[in-house]
Amino acid sequence: xxxxxxxxxxxxxxxxxxxxxxxxxTLPPRPDPLDWPARRAYDCGWQRRxxxxxxxxxxxxxxxxxxxxxxxxxELAGAPYVGANFVGLLHAGPTIAAEGTAAQRERWxxxxxxxDEVWCQGFSEPEAGSDLASxxxxxxxxGDEYVVSGQKIWTSHAEVADWCExxxxxxxxxxxxxGISWLAMxxxxxxxxxxxxxxxxxxxxFAEMFLDEVRIPxxxxxxxxxxGWRVTMVTLSFERGTAFVGEVVACxxxxxxxxxxxxxxxxxxxxxxxxxxxxxSAEFQALWRLTQANVSEAQATGGVPGAGGSVFKLHYSHARxxxxxxxxxxxxxxxxxLGRDWTLDRLSSLSYTIAxxxxxxxxxxxxxxxxxxxxxx
Amino acid sequence: xxxxxxxxQRALRKGVRELLARLFxxxxxxxxxxxxxxxxxxxxxxxxxxxxxxRLPEEEGGVGLGLPEAVLLxxxxxxxxxxxxxxxxxxxxxxxxxxxxxxxxxTSASEGLVPWLDEADVVLGDxxxxxxxxxxxxxxxxxxxxxxxxxxxxxxxxDGLVAALLTAAEQVGSAGRTTDMAVAYARERTxxxxxxxxxxxVKHLCAGxxxxxxxxxxxxxxxxxTADPVEIAGTKLLADEAATANARDxxxxxxxxxxxxxxxxxxxxxxxxxxxELWLPAARAEEVVxxxx
Numbered sequence: 001x002x003x004x005x006x007x008x009x010x011x012x013x014x015x016x017x018x019x020x021x022x023x024x025x026t027l028p029p030r031p032d033p034l035d036w037p038a039r040r041a042y043d044c045g046w047q048r049r050x051x052x053x054x055x056x057x058x059x060x061x062x063x064x065x066x067x068x069x070x071x072x073x074x075e076l077a078g079a080p081y082v083g084a085n086f087v088g089l090l091h092a093g094p095t096i097a098a099e100g101t102a103a104q105r106e107r108w109x110x111x112x113x114x115x116d117e118v119w120c121q122g123f124s125e126p127e128a129g130s131d132l133a134s135x136x137x138x139x140x141x142x143g144d145e146y147v148v149s150g151q152k153i154w155t156s157h158a159e160v161a162d163w164c165e166x167x168x169x170x171x172x173x174x175x176x177x178x179g180i181s182w183l184a185m186x187x188x189x190x191x192x193x194x195x196x197x198x199x200x201x202x203x204x205x206f207a208e209m210f211l212d213e214v215r216i217p218x219x220x221x222x223x224x225x226x227x228g229w230r231v232t233m234v235t236l237s238f239e240r241g242t243a244f245v246g247e248v249v250a251c252x253x254x255x256x257x258x259x260x261x262x263x264x265x266x267x268x269x270x271x272x273x274x275x276x277x278x279x280x281s282a283e284f285q286a287l288w289r290l291t292q293a294n295v296s297e298a299q300a301t302g303g304v305p306g307a308g309g310s311v312f313k314l315h316y317s318h319a320r321x322x323x324x325x326x327x328x329x330x331x332x333x334x335x336x337x338l339g340r341d342w343t344l345d346r347l348s349s350l351s352y353t354i355a356x357x358x359x360x361x362x363x364x365x366x367x368x369x370x371x372x373x374x375x376x377x
Numbered sequence: 378x379x380x381x382x383x384x385x386q387r388a389l390r391k392g393v394r395e396l397l398a399r400l401f402x403x404x405x406x407x408x409x410x411x412x413x414x415x416x417x418x419x420x421x422x423x424x425x426x427x428x429x430x431x432r433l434p435e436e437e438g439g440v441g442l443g444l445p446e447a448v449l450l451x452x453x454x455x456x457x458x459x460x461x462x463x464x465x466x467x468x469x470x471x472x473x474x475x476x477x478x479x480x481x482x483x484t485s486a487s488e489g490l491v492p493w494l495d496e497a498d499v500v501l502g503d504x505x506x507x508x509x510x511x512x513x514x515x516x517x518x519x520x521x522x523x524x525x526x527x528x529x530x531x532x533x534x535x536d537g538l539v540a541a542l543l544t545a546a547e548q549v550g551s552a553g554r555t556t557d558m559a560v561a562y563a564r565e566r567t568x569x570x571x572x573x574x575x576x577x578x579v580k581h582l583c584a585g586x587x588x589x590x591x592x593x594x595x596x597x598x599x600x601x602x603t604a605d606p607v608e609i610a611g612t613k614l615l616a617d618e619a620a621t622a623n624a625r626d627x628x629x630x631x632x633x634x635x636x637x638x639x640x641x642x643x644x645x646x647x648x649x650x651x652x653x654e655l656w657l658p659a660a661r662a663e664e665v666v667x668x669x670x
Contacts, residue, residue, distance in 0.1 A: 001386060001445045002379050003602050009378065065378050259670035275660065278667030282611025286596035289380075293595045296380040314588050360577075366587055367580035371560045376575035 003292065005065070013069050019053055020077040027080070034203060040118055040160040043083035047115030056113040059089050060097050064298040068291070071245035076253075081246060084157045088112040088119035090243055092165040095182070099223045099231050108163070108184065120161035122152040122185065122209060123232070130361050132167075133176045133229060137211060139168035139183065141218070146170070146183065148191075148214045154355075158194045158207035161187050166216075171226050180228035184220040191215075201347040202338075243356075244316055245291055251284050251323055258323075262330045276326050283319045287312065310362045311370070317352035317359060324349045380598070382449075389446055393453040396426055401457050403641070410515050410644065415461050415482060415496040424479020428454075428463075429470040433477060439470070444539070444601040448546035452597070455550025455620075458644055460516040462493045464543045464656075465501065468536055473499055487540070487655045491520040514647035541656035542609045545616035546597050548652055551645050552590040552619035555627035558642065559583050562631055573630075582630055586623045593619035610665035613657045620649035 005013070027046070031038035050056050058070045074081075082089050093112045096104055111117035128135040137150025148168055155164070164185040171179030185192070191214040196204035223231035259277060262268040294308045324346035328335035337343055353359045367373040382390065400422055409416065423429065431447055433439020447467070454463055462484035466476050475481035476499075484493045486502035494500060494507060495518060507520040560583050563574030573579045596612040624646035628635035635642045653659065 001382060001598055001602055003599060005378050068378075255670055259667070271664075274667045275663035277670060278611075278663035278665070279614060281666045281670055282596075282614050282662075283592075285608060285611050286592045286599075286615050289595040289599040290592055292378065292380045292599070296378065299379070300381060308591075311588050311591050314584070315592055360581070363581040363584035364577065366584035367574075371556075371580075371583055371587060373560065373563060373574040373580050373583060374572060376571070376577075 005069070009065055009069060012066055013073060016055070016070060016073050017077070019055075020073065020079055023049060023053070024077060024079060030080075036157070036160050036204075040084045040157070043080065043085055044115035044118065046080045046083075047085050047089075047113075051114050060094055064295045068245055068295045072249050075246040075249040084118050084160060085112070085115065087121045087157065087161075087165065088117065088163075091121055092119040092163070092184075095165065095231060095234055096184075096222055098234050099182075104184075104222060117162040118157060118160055119163045119165060120155050120158045120187070122155055122164045122166040124154045125151055126153055126208075130358055132232075133180065135167055135169060135180065137166070137168050138172065139170050139181065139216070141170070142215075144218050145215045146181075146218060146221075148183070148185070148211050148216055150211050152209040152211070153197075154206050155194070155209050156206045158187070158209055159196060159204075163187060164209070167228055167232060170228075174226060177229045179226055180232070181225050182222045182228035182231040183216050184222065185214065185216050189214050189216065199348075200350065201344055244312065247320070248284060248287050248291060248316065251320055252281075252288070254323060254327070255281050255284065258327055258330055265330070265332075267330050267332070273326070273329055276329075280319065280323055280326060283315070284323075287316055287319065290315075310357070310365045313356070314359055314362045314366065320352055321349045380595075386446060386449060389442075390449045390453065393450055394456075397453055397457050397459065400426075401459055406458055406641070406644070409460055413515065413518070415493060417482075420461060420466075420482060421479040423459075423463075424477065429467045429479060430477040431467070433471050437471070438477065444542065444604060445598065447543060448597050448601040451543045451546035452550035452553070452594075455547030456554040458516060458551070458641075458648055462497060463547075464540050467543065468540060469499070469501070485540075486522050487537075488658060489522050490655060491522060492517050492651070492655070494518070494520040512651070514644075514651045516644060516648060517651045519651070537656060538604075538606055538609050541613045541662075542597070542600055542604075544652050544656045545593070545600075545609075545613045548613075548616035548620035548649060549590065549594045549597050551649055552586070552593060552616070552623040555620075555623040555642065555645050556583065556586040556590050559586060559623075559627040559630040562634075566632075579630060582626045586626050589615075589619040589623055607666055607669045610657055610662040614659055614662040614666070617649070617653040617659060617662075621646065621653055624649050 028042065031042045033039070047056065055070065058067055062070065089112060093109060096108050112119065123132060125135050125137060137148065137152065139146040139148045146168065164187055166183045166185045168181055168183055169179050170181040173179070191212040193210040193212070194207050196207045199205050255277060259268070262273065262277070267273050290312055294312060297308060324342060327342040328346060331340060331342060334340055335343055368375055400419060427440045428450065430439040431442050431450060432444070435441040451463070462482065465485040466483040469483040470477035473481060473483055476483050481498045482493065482496055483499045483501065484491060484497040485500065486504050491500065491504050491507055494504065504520065504522050507522050510519045510521050512519040560574065563579050563583060564572055566573050593616040596615050600608045600612040624642060628642045628646065631640055631642055634640050
């Protein structure tokens with residue numbers, strides 16, 4: 001039960017903090033959130049700076065504790081988040097690093113780390129959401145190529161991506177988890193059509209993607225043919241691990257801002273609101289401690305986060321939505337003004353209990369994998 | 378940073394769990410419910426095992442351990458619903474003769490309530506005018522002290538905070554135990570031709586229980602390390618919530634059996650209600666945390 005950081009970890013923190021203080025004032029202004037090419041350029045420029053300073057592979061090669069420190073310090077300093085590089089750095093990259101051949105790692109990882117190439121994710125389909133393993137996009141072998149046809153949905157950054165981590169069905173006769181393969185698809189291949197989808201927040205955060213006889217080299221398959229489900233689980237466990245560290249830090253800062261705003265506009269005098277903010281603060285403090293517990297566990301067991309990430313996400317996603325509901329109470333009628341930051345954030349937060357595995361699916365995972373209850377509906 | 382239990386801490390937890398299984402098994406629990414009294418022999422055995430002297434320095438005859446070890450101890454006590462004014466006696470071990478050895482039973486007034494007043498040898502705090510209540514918890518006799526409520530502000534340090542933390546640890550133990558009870562029952566009870574633990578409606582209740590218990594456990598352990606007053610207040614809040622809500626859900630999973638006197642579920646719920654009212658109840662804990670924002 002030791003919460004103190006080692007001398008080496010503290011040195012890592014101090015060096016990072018000094019670098020952030022020097023580099024952040026030199027960044028260009030943030031781009032218009034609706035201008036995707038500009039956002040890509042901005043996010044990749046930031047990744048390039050991280051790369052040149054030696055922080056590019058912090059998500060993969062650093063220890064879980066260093067990753068925790070990195071995410072904490074960058075958020076505290078107000079540095080950009082991974083943005084368009086989310087899939088490359090936190091999904092596809094770790095998967096290729098863990099499951100790819102030496103040649104595949106050499107081809108795809110350096111451009112991600114340098115901020116030269118952007119990846120998107122082609123997992124979900126209109127008929128395969130929570131039941132991802134029922135996906136139907138088919139890949140038929142033709143010599144050295146797969147011929148891929150089907151439809152994908154909720155593909156973030158599709159318009160500006162160079163590569164797509166694509167799940168396809170290579171054996172339609174096998175049980176559903178056993179006929180899937182993981183392919184790297186170039187987004188400029190003939191037959192790929194991207195159509196943006198507008199979210200309830202009004203922005204085009206993601207897209208649907210139509211694949212019409214797209215030819216993908218067999219050498220672009222990571223892992224064995226029909227072993228893509230296992231390969232994918234490696235990816236998803238990364239997403240449910242330390243991916244939310246920066247956001248917990250951000251929520252704790254937001255609570256401070258909320259309290260300041262409430263003191264200014266008088267809503268702080270309402271004990272119901274005040275106590276609600278107190279409870280939320282206790283919850284985010286505990287979520288931070290739970291993160292430290294999960295990171296300590298990951299550090300000891302070799303790095304891949306386990307089902308503890310599901311426990312964390314279940315409470316975090318709910319608490320963060322509650323945070324924006326409390327923000328709306330502080331704002332009063334101004335909560336209806338889209339010009340206020342918290343209004344857009346409140347809208348965006350509605351996805352947290354859905355994206356990366358709905359809360360209902362997370363509860364199944366917790367019940368079956370941790371508590372040992374039987375699989376079933 | 379390594380927030381996991383050390384090898385020694387794991388050994389301590391295992392030892393305490395085995396000790397309590399021997400000293401206070403389910404038969405002893407139900408006998409205590411029926412008798413309503415405090416078992417002095419059990420109290421002395423706890424004393425002999427170092428339960429009260431855990432944090433006293435070795436040169437004073439104690440075990441020489443700290444708050445992180447103490448919360449592990451009280452978590453185990455909460456799991457088995459160990460009765461008696463454990464927190465008050467543990468905290469008096471350094472100052473009151475006989476407390477460390479379990480020869481003396483010490484209780485204290487908190488939030489207008491005094492547990493175990495008639496059984497105690499020493500009572501801390503002003504309890505003049507104390508009136509007996511018909512306590513909702515068959516394992517915690519209570520007196521009401523008119524006009525005595527907790528201070529408006531949490532003390533920066535001191536006994537009240539440690540008492541709140543140890544009480545929170547007991548709540549986490551209870552929350553973990555009711556999760557285990559619900560899961561065990563859901564795996565054996567059959568309806569509609571299958572165990573009810575296979576139904577999502579039941580599974581999701583159980584998963585929610587685990588989330589509450591794990592969050593509160595992380596909070597309790599961290600607060601034991603930092604001893605930060607605001608962190609302790611927030612911890613008490615989450616631990617109270619975990620214990621009471623988990624007991625409620627455990628009762629629900631047990632169905633009609635959960636509503637019986639015979640099942641142990643109600644004992645967890647009632648004790649959780651009592652602990653939630655002692656040492657920083659929710660309203661004040663929330664205010665304490667909010668004040669730091």
